[in-house]
Amino acid sequence: MTDPRVLFVCTHNAGRSQMAAALLERKSEGRVEVLSAGTTPAHEIHPGVVEAMREVGID
16 A cells, blocks of 8 residues: 555645645654645745754754
8 A cells, every 4th residue: 555645736836735745744744745836836845844843853
């Protein structure tokens, strides 16, 4: 049986989808293949997202 896959999509893949993917990846402990995407991808992750994720121990 293959692991389930989850794709999170937001506009720029620079905020919500990145956070959701990182949190699920941590929670699933490798049991879920997690991907994120954007309909109009940005060139970098929003700095506020980086800071928020750092606060919960995700780099």
